[in-house]
Amino acid sequence: MSFGERYLAHPALFPARLAGDAWGEESLLLELPGGPYLFTGMNDGQAAALERRWAGFVRRVDPAQAPAAAFESRTLRVGAEEFRHFDLRGFELTLEATHAADAVCLVGYEVMARLEWRRDALRGAVWTSAADPETFAGAVENYCRALVAYRLAETGAVLLHAAAVVHDGAAYLFCGPSGAGKSTLSRRCAEEGDAVLSDDLNAVAFADGRPVALPLPFCGDLRSPERRAPVPVAAVCRLRQAPVDLAEPLAPGAAIAALAACAPYVNQDPHRADGLLAQLERLVECCPTLMLSFTRTSLPWPALGAAKAGA
Amino acid sequence: MIGLDTVLRRRPDVRYRHIPPETVLIRQAGPEVMVLNGIAGRLLDLVDGHTSIAGLIAALAAEYDAPRETVERDVLEFAAELLAAEVVSEAEPR
Amino acid sequence: MSAPTLRSLVERSWRDNLLFSVLVELTYRCNLDCFFCYNDLGLKGQPLTTEQYLGFFADLRDLQVLNLTLSGGEPLAHPDFFRLGAAARELGFVVRVKSNGHALNGTLARRLREEVDPYQVEVSLHGATAATHDRQTRVAGSFERLVTNLAEMKALGLRIKVNSTLTAWNENEIGEMFALTDRLGLPLQFDPEVTLRDDGDREPLSITPSRDGVLRLFRLEFERGEAAAAAAGAPVSEPAVGLRQADAELPPPATGKHCGAGSSGIAVDPYGNVYPCVQWRRPAGNLHQRSIREIWADSRGLADVRELELEIKHRIDALGPEGALLNFCPGTAEATTGDPLAIYSGAKQRAELLQQVMDERRRSPLRVLR
Numbered sequence: 001m002s003f004g005e006r007y008l009a010h011p012a013l014f015p016a017r018l019a020g021d022a023w024g025e026e027s028l029l030l031e032l033p034g035g036p037y038l039f040t041g042m043n044d045g046q047a048a049a050l051e052r053r054w055a056g057f058v059r060r061v062d063p064a065q066a067p068a069a070a071f072e073s074r075t076l077r078v079g080a081e082e083f084r085h086f087d088l089r090g091f092e093l094t095l096e097a098t099h100a101a102d103a104v105c106l107v108g109y110e111v112m113a114r115l116e117w118r119r120d121a122l123r124g125a126v127w128t129s130a131a132d133p134e135t136f137a138g139a140v141e142n143y144c145r146a147l148v149a150y151r152l153a154e155t156g157a158v159l160l161h162a163a164a165v166v167h168d169g170a171a172y173l174f175c176g177p178s179g180a181g182k183s184t185l186s187r188r189c190a191e192e193g194d195a196v197l198s199d200d201l202n203a204v205a206f207a208d209g210r211p212v213a214l215p216l217p218f219c220g221d222l223r224s225p226e227r228r229a230p231v232p233v234a235a236v237c238r239l240r241q242a243p244v245d246l247a248e249p250l251a252p253g254a255a256i257a258a259l260a261a262c263a264p265y266v267n268q269d270p271h272r273a274d275g276l277l278a279q280l281e282r283l284v285e286c287c288p289t290l291m292l293s294f295t296r297t298s299l300p301w302p303a304l305g306a307a308k309a310g311a
Numbered sequence: 312m313i314g315l316d317t318v319l320r321r322r323p324d325v326r327y328r329h330i331p332p333e334t335v336l337i338r339q340a341g342p343e344v345m346v347l348n349g350i351a352g353r354l355l356d357l358v359d360g361h362t363s364i365a366g367l368i369a370a371l372a373a374e375y376d377a378p379r380e381t382v383e384r385d386v387l388e389f390a391a392e393l394l395a396a397e398v399v400s401e402a403e404p405r
Numbered sequence: 406m407s408a409p410t411l412r413s414l415v416e417r418s419w420r421d422n423l424l425f426s427v428l429v430e431l432t433y434r435c436n437l438d439c440f441f442c443y444n445d446l447g448l449k450g451q452p453l454t455t456e457q458y459l460g461f462f463a464d465l466r467d468l469q470v471l472n473l474t475l476s477g478g479e480p481l482a483h484p485d486f487f488r489l490g491a492a493a494r495e496l497g498f499v500v501r502v503k504s505n506g507h508a509l510n511g512t513l514a515r516r517l518r519e520e521v522d523p524y525q526v527e528v529s530l531h532g533a534t535a536a537t538h539d540r541q542t543r544v545a546g547s548f549e550r551l552v553t554n555l556a557e558m559k560a561l562g563l564r565i566k567v568n569s570t571l572t573a574w575n576e577n578e579i580g581e582m583f584a585l586t587d588r589l590g591l592p593l594q595f596d597p598e599v600t601l602r603d604d605g606d607r608e609p610l611s612i613t614p615s616r617d618g619v620l621r622l623f624r625l626e627f628e629r630g631e632a633a634a635a636a637a638g639a640p641v642s643e644p645a646v647g648l649r650q651a652d653a654e655l656p657p658p659a660t661g662k663h664c665g666a667g668s669s670g671i672a673v674d675p676y677g678n679v680y681p682c683v684q685w686r687r688p689a690g691n692l693h694q695r696s697i698r699e700i701w702a703d704s705r706g707l708a709d710v711r712e713l714e715l716e717i718k719h720r721i722d723a724l725g726p727e728g729a730l731l732n733f734c735p736g737t738a739e740a741t742t743g744d745p746l747a748i749y750s751g752a753k754q755r756a757e758l759l760q761q762v763m764d765e766r767r768r769s770p771l772r773v774l775r
Contacts, residue, residue: 010513012513015435015436016435017434019433019444021483021484077484079485326498328425328471335414335471339522
């Protein structure tokens with residue numbers, strides 16, 4: 001199936017430039033790592049839905065007064081008949097992508113998006129038919145996750161499909177695809193009083209050469225995280241479910257491969273994958289990376305503590 | 312051969328506008344551009360696929376306050392020309 | 406029916422300010438990204454709703470507008486293109502669609518034919534090769550897709566005209582482009598001038614064709630015109646070379662105005678802004694605030710344009726034969742120099758090169774005669 005055929009009625013109409021019909025005149029400034037990010041062209045209800053979803057990270061803004069360095073994304077309206085509609089039960093929603101040196105095209109259920117680098121500036125647009133504010137917000141967030149992934153990669157950071165839990169003042173990242181147990185583990189840790197940055201997507205950057213976890217409003221099953229200061233990363237773990245709890249150090253190559261598999265969007269981009277691998281290599285060099293086998297009901301700390309003691 | 316009972320309809324590829332006292336007409340299938348004089352242009356408005364030529368004559372005679380015989384002669388002549396030019400066609404009998 | 410008085414009818418529309426032709430940019434969304442596209446993508450405004458468009462079309466019908474051109478961006482990318490196109494057909498307009506043709510195959514092409522039935526689809530070709538065409542569109546595969554789609558569109562009975570703008574990138578492929586469209590059985594018309602973007606951005610001018618490129622085009626157009634006339638057994642005369650296409654293929658009338666901008670034609674952008682012409686972006690009103698009937702009747706902007714048209718005609722006529730060769734556009738003059746009356750360098754060059762080619766052909770012993 002070629003690009004867009006799964007989701008679009010007319011793939012040949014996929015936008016090739018960042019233009020179209022806005023929904024309204026509302027704009028939001030999203031203060032996230034790699035940003036700030038300016039979203040324009042929403043109506044009031046849509047902006048309010050994103051404000052609820054990203055509470056603490058976003059505010060309304062007059063685009064004329066937005067920071068000059070903000071990365072602008074236009075939200076644009078298309079007709080429902082542009083998209084194929086089908087039974088979503090049992091269907092895992094994904095974003096398909098095509099990549100060029102100066103552009104990335106994304107398409108998913110009721111959403112099309114485009115990132116492009118022109119005159120050394122990254123800008124984007126997201127087209128959706130979702131007038132319902134909550135559905136619109138979901139479509140825009142799908143796009144925003146990709147946008148943030150690319151911006152983080154540009155700044156030497158990385159976006160990981162990972163839960164991040166703060167324990168004893170340090171952040172532990174638990175990576176894995178959907179179903180690996182990120183949300184389950186996060187929930188167990190939260191029950192015991194640990195803070196969860198996000199149970200789904202987290203950003204890791206470097207401050208003074210040391211990895212830190214940066215707050216993002218993107219979550220899975222758990223409620224949206226609060227905005228907080230960056231937290232030093234103590235370890236990065238690749239999750240797998242097993243009958244026993246065990247944490248084993250990963251060899252650097254295996255660690256990089258495991259993390260690359262958990263670095264969404266950019267890991268599929270042949271124009272930027274080399275840069276991603278370089279950043280992951282840097283992360284693996286300065287931070288313990290382990291394979292964490294866990295039994296879904298247990299906490300990871302004993303196994304991690306044992307691994308640290310044996311190191 | 313058209314007669315007073317003939318019912319005409321505009322061909323679907325015909326587009327026209329009135330710029331009084333004339334009417335400009337485009338026949339897309341040609342393509343062809345034509346200009347009609349006043350009464351011929353008005354005739355186009357009245358051709359609706361239901362009204363017979365007799366009905367068109369009656370309507371135009373009243374509008375132009377002209378003798379019926381004159382209008383009948385002109386309408387039959389114009390209708391024949393419009394038919395020949397493939398601007399109108401005979402409607403299917405009901 | 407009367408003898409053809411089309412000329413007098415068009416003269417009257419220009420003289421009496423009878424709105425005859427409207428170009429509507431339905432959306433600036435596009436599935437191609439042509440380097441030289443003139444759309445102002447930074448333009449802000451409230452898009453006209455479908456209901457507003459339908460009301461606008463009804464108003465145009467009441468004003469006896471005949472020609473309605475749906476453009477963009479890519480008009481088929483408008484969410485309600487087919488509803489609007491069908492309405493335009495139903496209201497009796499001569500509908501033209503300016504499309505890049507990239508998506509016009511299969512279902513969309515059939516729907517265009519069946520639901521809109523345009524008088525003509527105007528499609529842009531940017532080169533005779535994929536390398537050149539795709540360089541302009543910045544979408545890989547667009548050339549191959551276009552050539553395939555043109556054949557399909559023609560087979561469906563769509564009437565197609567191929568347009569091309571001469572650029573530094575395609576100026577060495579003019580002959581091959583004509584050969585390509587000849588093989589497809591489609592007419593090709595070149596515009597020898599690259600224009601600014603509507604926001605004043607001069608970047609497109611970086612691919613302005615060279616003098617040699619323009620000469621090449623004019624020479625080839627003369628040859629083709631004479632060959633076509635000879636083949637048709639028609640008298641050989643100076644063919645229409647390098648001239649801006651007249652309104653709806655109607656002959657330019659002998660009136661007191663230079664062209665029909667603001668007098669018989671207007672352009673409208675996706676945000677309801679009304680302009681005298683797609684090339685002349687001087688605001689004349691906005692459909693969110695006033696009806697087209699009101700704008701047409703008492704817009705200060707249109708009144709100024711109509712006065713300017715008289716002055717332009719006077720000045721061009723005063724130049725004698727050279728004036729006709731300028732193919733002067735007041736919109737380009739204003740965008741390029743700030744003054745709609747200024748004879749800009751592009752017009753002067755065109756006149757000069759056209760005169761050169763005409764002189765060559767008059768001197769040539771090999772000129773084809775009937």
